[in-house]
Amino acid sequence: MWPRGPRPEDGRVTEIIAGLYVSPPELLALLGAVALVGARWLPLAARPRVTIAAGAVLVLSALVLGVVGIRWQMLPVLAGAAVASPFALSPLLRRRTGRPAWRARWWLALPGAVACVGLIAAGPVAAWAFPVPVFPEPSGRFAVGTRVVQWTDPRRPETFTADPHDRRTVVVQLWYPARKSPAGTERAQYLGRTEHEARTVSNALADYVGLPGFLIDGVPRARTHAVFNAPVADRGERFPVVLFSPGSGGVRTQNTVWAEELASHGFVVAALDHPYDSAAVVLTDGRTIRARTASTGDRDKDDRLAADWTAVRAADLRFVLTQLDRLGRGEIAGPPAGRLDTGRVAVGGHSMGGAAAVQAARQDCRFDAVMDLDGYPHGPVSPSLHRPTLALTQAITPGTDPGYLPRLTQALQHNTATSYRLTVPGAAHLTFMDGPLYLPPVPSIVGSLGRTGSPRVVAATTLAFLDTTLRHKPGDLTGVLSAHGDLSVYHPADSRRPGSIKLCDK
Incomplete structure (x- = not known):
């Protein structure tokens, strides 16, 4: 509903x-x-x-x-x-x-x-x-809790700064199945833990795309359906985990509708802010880190930069999974400690975040499934993927980057697990995040699926994929996916090819 x-x-x-x-x-x-x-x-x-x-x-x-x-x-x-x-x-x-x-x-x-x-x-x-976004109510049986954590990787220097003692820090927001809160409980602010943080992020997002901040001043007024630090759902079950990386300049909350929907169906979603890449990252000490990544206009140089930024994001995802594993074992306090099943993990992302998800899955076999939401696969094409992969794309047009489809197809064809590419009619690049809820309904910007139609498509397709790959539920995955667009299925490459098998002790 x-x-x-x-x-x-x-x-x-x-x-x-x-x-x-x-x-x-x-x-x-x-x-x-x-x-x-x-x-x-x-x-x-x-x-x-x-x-x-x-x-x-x-x-x-x-x-x-x-x-x-x-x-x-x-x-x-x-x-x-x-x-x-x-x-x-x-x-x-x-x-x-x-x-x-x-x-x-x-x-x-x-x-x-x-x-x-x-x-x-x-x-x-x-x-x-330019409305204040109204979030569709999650359709699953669980209420949704949310929590923001900040983790620093002591082994990884921060490459965006010159300080040799600076270590890579990421901010992560968790959405998880929660107990139902009493009527009148305050719902979580969109874009931030506080209204001040939400306005800081909103203004940074507008500035990143060259819009006056006042145009989207309704966005930080919005409330979501999650409750901060709500108690985890009863019954004691452990929940599969989904990591998410936003698009270039994007922020951890850019797919809140999707994250709440997954959490209501029994997943724990962990979405990342990537400092110096996300438009604005507000740290726990009050500092705000602005994006430093920007296109140069030189295609070859931009490709190299994108590959480097994707590698940083992939490392962030791997580090966060390690932290989530500690949270799942109860070594880190706070909800949903002890309730994560890090033996069932998917990684996904939008745009550059999708590319980072693909790279993370190539490098770390703890990830069991991959979701690429309209992301160009930057970075190396080897080793081959060895995990079920779902790629959602907008329609390919003459204006689409000519390297996009061949590059994506190459990654999917050389996968040693079944992969799916779903082209969604009426979709645009921003269809696959929260943008349709608060941006003008211009088809070239947010697609033509409508303010609630866009999140429905993303939720229905990814939930079906995750239920199949992480929960191994029986069902017609190809039928569900093909109902939402043009589906291409890439069956596993020859597993006897040298180097095609990647063993991993999970």
Whole structure:
């Protein structure tokens, strides 16, 4: 079940009302502004009452918004109302002073009214284009808990800095099956542990892609369905683990919908921030590390840089798996300590994170399955993969990098386990993360599957793959995958080829 609204206990999250991504105070301000403009066209007897009521609703709504925080999308609404107010209130004031009311002829008033309505209409259009994201409710039987941890690898120097004593540090967010929280429990902030962190990350993401930060100022207002540090689900079972690496410039929370959905079905998801690569990483001591990775415009140089950054990410994933293994054995405290089954582990990622997942699986046979969400396989092509792999891609077009499909196909064809490439019609690169929830529904940017259709596809396909590869559940995996797009299945390469078998003592 994926309902279309947020949980009612969090009043700060905007609601979808009549298809508009606006909160109740915003809706009242919108209706008050429209009524203020429209009062002039009502019968003479009704005009004073409607004008007074509309003005009162508008003023009260504006005061409420001033307290809880006004979004930029409401500024055109208030501007339209401000322009209309003198013309709406003037006849009332003149009547109270005993002077005869003067009203312009309709053909003179009509252009002004149309202009004000146009300004007011720009508000809901902007709110629809850049909404506060509303997260689909997870469909599994478990509630979802979340936790943020920070781990430093003492054996690995930080290659992005010149300090020889600096060691590689990663920030990881866990989503896990949890007990149901009491009604009214505060839900986790999106993009950060606090609103300040969420705004820092939101502004950094906007800056990374060259957008003014105010355009997505609704994103850090959102709440998810998880609860920070919630108790782990009862029954004592151990849960399979899924590691996730975000796209270039991406952050650990960029696939929160997907992570919560998997956790509700009994997986522990660990998503990474990669310092100096993610747009912004806020450390526990309050420092913020900004991205230093950037394209140079030189194709060969960028390919080498991408391979280097992918290698760093792959090492991050391997290190985090080691830490998760310690958490699973109870050597690290806090939820979900002692409840991870690190004998069943998948690794995945979006874009460059998908490339990192492939490289990590090549290097570390503790990973049992791989998921590449529209990621170009940067880095070396050997050794061969030896794990079931699912690659989700957008449609290949003339504008697609000509090396992408051959490179991906090579990796899948030389796999010694069955691999699947699913091309999802209507998908774009950002379809495979949370972007469709809060970016304008422009097909070239977020695809044409819709705000909730995009996460449904990613969740349904990856859950079916994980149930098959990690839980060994019977079922028609090819049937489930092919229902969502064009499926290519790559059966295992010849296992007798020298070097094709990779033994691993897990």
